[in-house]
Amino acid sequence: MRKTFFFFLLSFLIDQLVSAQTPEVLAIRKYGNRNAGNIINEFSEFLSLPNVAADPAGLQKNATFIMAMMNKRGIQKVQLLNASTSGVPPVVYGEVIFPGAKQTLVFYAHYDGQPVNPTQWAKELDPFQAKLFSNAINKGGINIPFPTDGSYNKEWRIYARSTSDDKAGVDAILNAYDAITKSGLTPGYNLKFFFEGEEEAGSTHLSEILEKYRPLLQSDLWIICDGPVHQSGKKQIVFGARGDAHLDLTVYASKRPLHSGHYGNWAPNPGMMLAKLLASMKDENGRVTIKGFYDDVTPLTAFERKALEEVPSVDEQMKKELGISAVEMQGVTLSEAIIQPSLNINGMQSGNVGKMASNQIPTYATAVLDLRLVLGNDWKRQQQKVIDHIKTEGYYVTDNEPTDEEREKYAKIIKVIPGQDGINAQRTSMDLPIIQKVIAAVKTTSKDQIVLQPTSGGTLPLFLFEKYLNAKTVTVPIANHDNNQHAENENIRIGNLFDGIETMGSLMMIK
Known part of the structure; x- marks a missing residue:
């Protein structure tokens, strides 16, 4: 005191x-x-x-x-x-x-x-x-x-x-x-x-x-x-x-592209599978649902909490500047949001869009995840938490292209490549x-x-x-x-x- x-x-x-x-x-x-x-x-x-x-x-x-x-x-x-x-x-x-x-x-x-x-x-x-x-x-x-x-x-x-x-x-x-x-x-x-x-x-x-x-x-x-x-x-x-770590994800479906009319409703769609998997990682209030994601965070000291309280609020300014009317974590200011670990989708891809779009079921879907870390998190441990979550969603996790034997054995296959350039x-x-x-x-x-x-x-x-x-x-x-x-x-x-x-x-x- x-x-x-x-x-x-x-x-x-x-x-x-x-x-x-x-x-x-x-x-x-x-x-x-x-x-x-x-x-x-x-x-x-x-x-x-x-x-x-x-x-x-x-x-x-x-x-x-x-x-x-x-x-x-x-x-x-x-x-x-x-x-x-x-x-x-x-x-x-x-x-x-x-x-x-x-x-x-x-x-x-x-x-x-x-x-x-x-x-x-x-x-x-x-x-x-x-x-x-x-x-x-x-x-x-x-x-x-x-x-x-x-x-x-x-x-x-x-x-x-x-x-x-x-x-x-x-x-x-x-x-x-x-x-x-x-x-x-x-x-x-x-x-x-x-x-x-x-x-x-x-x-x-x-x-x-x-x-x-x-x-x-x-x-x-x-x-x-x-x-x-x-x-x-x-x-x-x-x-x-904040620290940072990445994960490259690739969900696999059929070995060749399929006509969406001939095989739609029957063949798995990797884009839909990946979308559902990513959606399972956050709730409607923007909180990451992955087990233990926030457990090892080092709390702010009294000095740091006081400083945080005095940071000017720019939420309304930034919403107007960015053209958004809502934020991901309701009731949490921008300053409060950046002192928490986060999970962000850097990008997703499956098939083609725009003028190149075609009526097909793609063979794979891919995404890159960006994990921002705060004091107490370890970047390799945070990556592993995400991989463990993927397994709980029923996926077989590999670090290579799936073999024919693996395709026959597992209904849900994902290749996960953890980035090796993480930083705490x-x-x-x-x-x-x-x-x-x-x-x-x-x-x-x-x-x-x-x-x-x-x-x-x-x-x-x-x-x-x-x-x-x-x-x-x-x-x-x-x-x-x-x-x-x-x-x-x-x-x-x-x-x-x-x-x-x-x-x-x-x-x-x-x-």
């Missing part, structure tokens, strides 16, 4: 002390305003470099570009950290050690991006050519030229792959350091910079890099710059991330002294409430930093919430990019 009281008292005192923006924040803002043209020009060049996993040469060009950015800013020991496995995109690393500093902050972002299908982007857009718009395209924004005088409106948007996820993070971190040094400011912590190139591919080899370079990567806190600000537009600090959830205690310094620093950059989220809905490889480095992490995102990350027409709002520079700079100046 005394500990809880102390936390709330400390939070109150921070609010009182941080009532105005500091001279350091004002100096960083002034630098950003004066150098906006150069910052955007460099960012646009960065965005022109393809950065998808299928293009290793492109990823290497991105790494080389970042090294040049770091060297230009006087960052020391700039180098590539390579995994033990060959062919893995490298981490770009650098550091600055300040006289008298006894503690160290590591700033993390990633430079790889999601795959692109140019045909799905708006007709005036090229995923790897930065375009400036007067507003979001869906809000009537039009393509405008980049200003020659460096004067940018905060509501303008830059469109290109990775504008928000996560080249904006790289850009904000390095320009924050530039603003600090060129404004004559001296951080009280040593600073390290760690830019990953495999995050969108699941950070499969990140553990190798962390283990290999453990002495180099020791620190007091990792600050993760990835993801969007709160949907209300307010800045937020996120103290954890992580959460950092909100009452640590260094975390309180982070909260105080971010509050100096805004007069609005800073949203404190116990965990994010998305997934980051945070538990790996904890496992291999015994490190603490905190996520401070900067992108606008409607940035279309992972999809077509990805964008960054100009105001968010420059606010991000201020935020990262304020964190570099914590004492």
